[in-house]
Amino acid sequence: MELLECINLEKSYxxxxxxxxxxxxxxxxxxIGLLGKNGTGKTTLIKLINDLLTPTNGxxxxxGKEVGIESKKIISYLxxxxxxxxxxxxxxxxxxxxxxxxxxxxxxxxxxLKDLNLDLDLKLSKMSKGMQEKVQLVLVMSRxxxxxxxxxxxxxxxxxxxDYILDTILNNFSEGASVIISTHLISxxxxxxxxxxxxxxxxxxxxxxxxxxxxxxxKSIDEIFRGMFKx
Numbered sequence: 001m002e003l004l005e006c007i008n009l010e011k012s013y014x015x016x017x018x019x020x021x022x023x024x025x026x027x028x029x030x031x032i033g034l035l036g037k038n039g040t041g042k043t044t045l046i047k048l049i050n051d052l053l054t055p056t057n058g059x060x061x062x063x064g065k066e067v068g069i070e071s072k073k074i075i076s077y078l079x080x081x082x083x084x085x086x087x088x089x090x091x092x093x094x095x096x097x098x099x100x101x102x103x104x105x106x107x108x109x110x111x112x113l114k115d116l117n118l119d120l121d122l123k124l125s126k127m128s129k130g131m132q133e134k135v136q137l138v139l140v141m142s143r144x145x146x147x148x149x150x151x152x153x154x155x156x157x158x159x160x161x162x163d164y165i166l167d168t169i170l171n172n173f174s175e176g177a178s179v180i181i182s183t184h185l186i187s188x189x190x191x192x193x194x195x196x197x198x199x200x201x202x203x204x205x206x207x208x209x210x211x212x213x214x215x216x217x218x219k220s221i222d223e224i225f226r227g228m229f230k231x
Contacts, residue, residue: 001064003028003147003178004049009058011044018044020202022058026147026178031169031192033210033221034182036199037229042182043080045199046151050077062147073102076145080152082136086125090118090135097139109142112168130157137165141172148179154188162188186222196221198228 004026011019019041026032036042047053049060051067062071084093090113097104113120116134124132137153150169154162162185170192173179183189196213198206205228206213210221217224 002026002061003063005061006045006049007059007061009045009048009060010056011041011048011053012056018202019048022202022204024197024204024207026180028146028176028178030194031179031181032195032197033186033189033193034180034197034199035184035186035221035225037184040200041202042199043151046077046149046180046182049149050075074146076140076143076148078137078140078148078150078153080155082132084124084132084136086132087123089121089123091120093124093135093139094120097142101143103144104139105142105144108172109138112138112142112172130161133157134161134164134168137168141168144174146174146177148173148177149182150179151182152184153181154183154185159188166192186225187220190221193221198225200229 002025006022006024009019009022010017022045034042034045044053048055049067051072060067062075065071088096094106094109097109098106110120113135118131118135124135127135133153140148140150153165157165166189169179169181181189190210193210196206196208196210197204213224214220219227
């Protein structure tokens with residue numbers, strides 16, 4: 001049984017089709033890049049998988065069951081924009097996650113935050129955007145989930161922070177779990193990818209093992225992406 005399967009998935013807003021006949025299978029134990037330009041349907045697909053939107057047609061299965069309360073228990077989701085209350089301290093946010101998620105490891109979160117030399121009594125509002133994103137990533141990766149979905153985790157942060165984010169992802173997801181990373185910053189992330197899915201205009205136009213694709217095309221994933229999506 002696949003960890004995640006989308007079957008003939010479609011999403012429309014009025015007459016505008018945002019996703020068109022999406023069929024994909026996500027196995028266990030992989031880091032998968034969901035790659036495409038901004039506005040091509042990546043975030044819509046992610047919101048559907050997280051049961052934040054309702055499909056117009058088709059269905060989504062997680063562990064063979066349609067998305068809902070049970071799938072939310074095993075999916076750890078990092079949205080593109082922070083949803084945390086910035087008036088809260090880091091310690092208060094940790095307690096919030098402890099109360100909300102049975103699979104949240106507060107000891108792991110505190111250790112990772114300590115590695116950042118972060119004062120747990122500091123309010124999020126007093127932090128830089130990059131530091132806020134690090135905190136939210138630590139919280140998401142401190143859940144013992146089966147599927148981690150990260151929407152543009154590298155957007156708007158400096159190169160050093162990007163390296164920290166990638167290393168945190170690599171070293172902290174549960175054994176046997178999978179990670180979907182949505183991004184248009186391919187060069188920064190391709191070193192950790194096992195598989196890639198290219199999406200454009202609401203359709204999957206390419207799905208491949210990352211190494212096999214590099215060998216076949218004799219190019220990096222970033223070079224392939226730029227060639228396919230050049231203006």
